[in-house]
Amino acid sequence: MKPETLSAYLDGELSPEEAARVEQALRADPALEAELTTLRAVDRALDVLPGCEAPDDLEQRVRAALATRRRGRLIMLVSAAAAAAAILVAVLLTQGGAEQTGGLPEVPVATEYEWEFDEDLYQCMGLDAIEEAVLEELGTT
Amino acid sequence: MAERTDVDLMLAFQKGDESAFSALIERHRNTVVNLAYRYVGNRQDAEDLAQEIFIKVYRARDRYQPAAKFTTWLYRVAVNASLNEVRNRKHRPTFRAASLHAAPDGEAALPVVEDVDSASPLEALEQSELHREVRRAVDALPERQRLALLLNKFHGLSYEELAETFELSVQAVKSLLTRARQNVRRMIEPHLNPNAAPAPGQKESA
Numbered sequence: 001m002k003p004e005t006l007s008a009y010l011d012g013e014l015s016p017e018e019a020a021r022v023e024q025a026l027r028a029d030p031a032l033e034a035e036l037t038t039l040r041a042v043d044r045a046l047d048v049l050p051g052c053e054a055p056d057d058l059e060q061r062v063r064a065a066l067a068t069r070r071r072g073r074l075i076m077l078v079s080a081a082a083a084a085a086a087i088l089v090a091v092l093l094t095q096g097g098a099e100q101t102g103g104l105p106e107v108p109v110a111t112e113y114e115w116e117f118d119e120d121l122y123q124c125m126g127l128d129a130i131e132e133a134v135l136e137e138l139g140t141t
Numbered sequence: 142m143a144e145r146t147d148v149d150l151m152l153a154f155q156k157g158d159e160s161a162f163s164a165l166i167e168r169h170r171n172t173v174v175n176l177a178y179r180y181v182g183n184r185q186d187a188e189d190l191a192q193e194i195f196i197k198v199y200r201a202r203d204r205y206q207p208a209a210k211f212t213t214w215l216y217r218v219a220v221n222a223s224l225n226e227v228r229n230r231k232h233r234p235t236f237r238a239a240s241l242h243a244a245p246d247g248e249a250a251l252p253v254v255e256d257v258d259s260a261s262p263l264e265a266l267e268q269s270e271l272h273r274e275v276r277r278a279v280d281a282l283p284e285r286q287r288l289a290l291l292l293n294k295f296h297g298l299s300y301e302e303l304a305e306t307f308e309l310s311v312q313a314v315k316s317l318l319t320r321a322r323q324n325v326r327r328m329i330e331p332h333l334n335p336n337a338a339p340a341p342g343q344k345e346s347a
Contacts, residue, residue: 007319011293013300041333042326046294048272049279052178054170055188059163062195069196 001025001032010039147211155202162202166195169212172296173219179291180223182280194222209305216298216306220288227284271332278328286321293318 001022008014009022026033055061145153145161147168153161173194178187197218205214279287289307292298298306303314 054174
């Protein structure tokens, strides 16, 4: 018998027909019966893992963390916007100067670039936070 | 007036009623903290994780569809937050993770087992050893196995509900739980006394 079947039997997840087949097999096979007893003991052993009460101030902590992160994201959003504006100004100034001197030197440009989304990098750079902040500021909160 | 259901509260929260979010936290905080506590093995990290889970609920509120049972959605958020937490921990070696650093830090974080039924110090010692071994075995499980086992055992999630929570097939859940039990068994079998253990019969529901 598959281990999955015995495990599902223990969980009461088999159909009545399947359960009846398992019970028949258990009666005929003491080794299988012993296996089920061990599985039950393993399940019961997990009862030693204690639970715990939630702290009374959990909600305050959640709300404080939300407020702090929202402020942090706004600062990041403003910084990112300022940086983008600075780059734009720099590019415009450079292009203006270049036009006066006969154009920019020709730079080889990659014709194909495979861009792959890197979630770790995205999170690491705080881009997910910026995205969330933008969405929130646009009225989702 | 009849008490508002979780779905009512969630819909009110989606419309901007912050008090509905407070009511949801109040209603489900022990469930979430219990899951987190058994998952990470110490109180401080469990509280941090529970906080993170409710933050995710707050931020994901617009994605909740009333067709889904609220607790299933909550467990799905909790599972994703727990899996992310583990991924983040790998970049933070000082995190007090019992699951990644079982000893000595994890051991120190283990709560004392209060075994009021113990007839002798020897039995108490055996019980405390069993507790330590079970904790170690659970900490050593791959995260998805650990979460599936805890949700099934302590929160009473059926295979169907687990499948929805993990976005897996029922067959895959069956296999996940079987592997989890086999792994735990391998580690704790020398400490078991199968004859002393009657069938558990029912699962804790929160």
